[in-house]
């Protein structure tokens with residue numbers, strides 16, 4: 001199928017883009033890498049009257065180190081994240097996750113901001129942004145606001161972005177030397193969306209993990225934080241029994257939803273498998 005007809009504009013600055021978006025109203029769509037939006041247009045799942053191409057907006061580009069935070073512009077592509085030395089050093093979870101996103105051709109065009117804004121529960125970046133305590137920097141005609149990742153993903157494909165908002169960048173606290181992380185994903189073939197995945201981050205002190213963040217994705221309507229499991233592990237010596245108990249806690253607390261090919265029971269089982277692998281890797 002072909003998309004319905006639409007007008008196309010390509011603003012050259014953030015101010016201009018916000019102005020065009022405000023004027024066009026709810027009938028407009030931003031387009032970044034187009035790797036999700038173009039498919040929904042061609043299937044006529046979305047029929048905007050105006051496409052606003054933001055790829056010339058400099059304010060949305062680049063990865064920079066700003067004191068104790070990394071700033072990742074919304075237009076940074078998945079490949080740029082995969083290949084960035086700053087990311088490898090200060091947010092290694094993202095480097096580990098990037099190769100799991102689709103295939104290289106899609107990673108060359110698809111963007112960090114497009115993935116977060118779309119809010120696909122099976123996507124890697126929403127889960128990673130939660131695990132890393134990211135802050136979303138959002139601009140609208142009324143100014144800038146900052147939203148914690150924990151308040152950003154609201155429901156299936158639904159974020160706290162309003163129709164006149166542009167996600168400009170994300171700030172992530174940089175990793176310190178005690179931080180350990182693990183990215184685990186189970187997919188039918190490499191490059192497919194995950195059947196289930198886990199982004200895990202913690203501080204390691206001897207045999208103990210503290211400040212644990214375990215975020216499961218592709219199991220519910222949004223990425224899901226395993227709060228009880230995190231508390232269960234936090235500050236205790238990690239041993240075989242603790243891992244068995246943590247796996248049981250995670251399977252009980254994560255409310256999984258079946259998808260078209262995987263039952264809820266299968267996903268619940270995988271939640272435990274991913275957690276066990278992650279804990280063993282983080283303590284190794």
Ligand SMILES: Cc1cc2nc3c(=O)[nH]c(=O)nc-3n(C[C@H](O)[C@H](O)[C@H](O)COP(=O)(O)OP(=O)(O)OC[C@H]3O[C@@H](n4cnc5c(N)ncnc54)[C@H](O)[C@@H]3O)c2cc1C
Pocket residue numbers: 029030031032033034035036037038039074075100101102103106109110111112113114115117118122123124125161165166167168191192193194
């Ligand atoms: C075959 C295939 C396989 C894929 N596999 C995976 C996968 O395994 N994992 C994964 O995570 N993704 C996967 N994707 C999706 C891909 O990662 C997309 O690039 C990403 O989801 C969206 O980024 P984009 O820049 O292409 O956004 P676009 O398609 O341009 O836009 C997506 C949505 O976000 C909005 N948007 C974009 N930028 C902004 C912004 N700055 N502020 C506010 N709203 C904005 C748009 O209006 C639109 O609604 C796959 C895509 C394809 C085609």
